[in-house]
Amino acid sequence: MTDAPIAARRSTTRTHHGDSFDDPYEWLRDKDSPDVIAHLEAENAHTDAETAHLAPLRETLFQEIKGRVQETDLSVPTRRGDWWYYSRTEEGAQYAIHCRAAAAPDDWTPPRLEPGVPVPGEVVLLDGNVEAEGQEFFSLGAFDTSDDATVLLWSTDFEGDELYTVRVRDLTTGETLPDEIPGTSSAFLTPDGTGVLYTTRDEAWRPDTLWLHRLGTDLSADVRLFHEPDEKFWLGAGITRSRKYLVIGVGSSITSEEYLVDLDGDLTAEPRLVWPRTEGVEYSFEHAVVDGEDRLYVLHNQDALDFELVSVAASDPQGERRVVIAHEPGRRLLGMDAFRDFATVEYRSEGLERVALLDYATDQLEEIPFDEPLYSAGVSGNPEWYSPFLRLGYTSFVTPGTVYELDLASRELVLRKQVAVLGGYSPDDYGQERAWATASDGTRVPISLVWKRSFGAPGAEVRPVHLYGYGSYEHSIDPGFSVARLSELDRGVIFAVAHVRGGGEMGRQWYEEGKLLHKRNTFTDFVACAEHLISTGVTSPEKLVAEGASAGGLLMGAVANLAPSSFAGILAGVPFVDALTTILDPSLPLTVIEWDEWGDPLHDPDVYAYMKSYSPYENVRGGVTYPRILAVTSLNDSRVLYVEPAKWVARLREVGASDVLLKCEMVAGHGGVSGRYNSWKERAFELAWILDVLGLAGD
Structure with missing residues (x-):
């Protein structure tokens, strides 16, 4: 171990509702201070030194990721007006090139474009690589x-x-x-x-x-x-x-x-x-023309927790409401897309996304079926008011990103493209399933798992597990394919997602039970998922790494305090770990907007006390053996400021946490570095750290 940077203590007292909190690291908030920049650079140098032994593994992982990607590729063209619009990538180039080509009249079948083959009549609209020239970051x-x-x-x-x-x-x-x-x-x-x-x-x-x-x-x-x-x-x-x-x-x-x-x-x-x-x-609407009349289809939750869909006259939207899809508890209506002759409705039932066609005349739903037990599907890439096809995006833990089009006349699902995974990938080599943990209040919490079959099914023997979580804003972590994840799975790691309360996987009530004064359920659910995987013999604390980002980074900080002995390592990306300080300050970006999610601790003493009871920074404590921790942040992040993980890491070091690292991208935002090769290198860095924690760095 090299000597870690030790942040100076500069006392700042914060007093609210009769409670005073001494914050010795608040000075790190001054982004323009040379002392702050020097400290962040010292943290980066320390992280570089502590992970230098992983450089060969990082390069191996980067080459594995790169080697599975068809670097020269094209998207499925989307028709808008008289043109087919698409993007393409070229080997060695960081960013996409956005193009179009003329469409023949009444030809709605997208042209089949071959990687590396010039497209007849191509017009380059925007080359991201030209735009990014000379820039360290480009979005x-x-x-x-x-x-x-x-x-x-x-x-x-x-x-x-x-x-x-x-x-x-x-x-x-x-x-x-x-x-x-x-x-x-x-x-x-x-x-x-x-x-x-x-x-x-x-x-x-x-x-x-x-x-x-x-x-x-x-x-x-x-x-x-x-x-x-x-x-x-x-x-x-x-x-x-x-x-x-x-x-x-x-x-x-x-x-x-x-x-x-x-x-x-x-x-x-x-x-x-x-x-x-x-x-x-909450409500949103879509415009449709039904029997010659302009109608608004309004999706809302007034007296309908999981939302209902009604139709109103566009000329008098506050007039008579006709119920199109009645509220059904447990079936969370997510959205609607209106087209000339029909509409689509997306909803969530039994923890999975569903897509259905809506008949304007009968209000009947016709669900589009998919075969896999775990998957994600949604309507995407349909800009035109009329088309004989409906485009859908589809993926699962084992199925790469796929574009289907539903032939609306025959109801045939036509495969337009599936992302190529090079190197002999076969989905049959991998398994996926859903398990259920029991939370402390008796609630059953779903866990999704994916693994490589050659290592045996989960529970056959104790295996390394990478457990991911989020649990805020009703955002669901749905099944999705990852090329980078294959590098873990192929080394025997089981990847798991804890679908904790605060997310939207199980409907609106699932979200309501993980926000405001119920927020601790998010954290205890995640711990329950970890304990389930341990008690059923899937893994052990020595072979379990947790990961979460943004609000999921808050989850990571909270579980580090709640159950430090349950994890060998914790990876926290752009982590919201100084939540109380942020939500107390209405001058900070987005704070007031966030009061509906977390509560208003500035004016409500009960919210203040509750947030202080779980906010990671305030609850770091001495006498605890913390797991290995890697926090990753960006200097220009406008959503979760870099200062939050910087303060958190300083506090962890103060109480004696022996292996805590901070990596701060000095030119990046909330989404991290830009450019696909840079992103792959960043993920290779994180995966190398995870594999090192799991004892697999030599594999």
């Missing part, structure tokens, strides 16, 4: 074309802070127009291509204002179309698939409100309210 945000396909809009972020600069190109001449809009959150073109609709953020990083910019005019002339003053609500905007309405939506974690503007009228006209906001009521 493509918006990407849109006008309805007549003559104007291109795109936006870029070179810092990782998710503030994008919009640019526009005339596709008939190839000229990039002088219009340039910095500091945007989202952006898209007006259908006629003469204007840009974009959102900006307030000082707390909250998207709060929608603007209209007319091409060729000065930014000072941009028109503010809508502003949301309530600091608990964020703003978004888009255009219906029918191209009839501009939709402006505002929402908090528990309440939403939406407005309509006719696209064939004056965009600066007063937006028309769909439903007024009601505390605790």
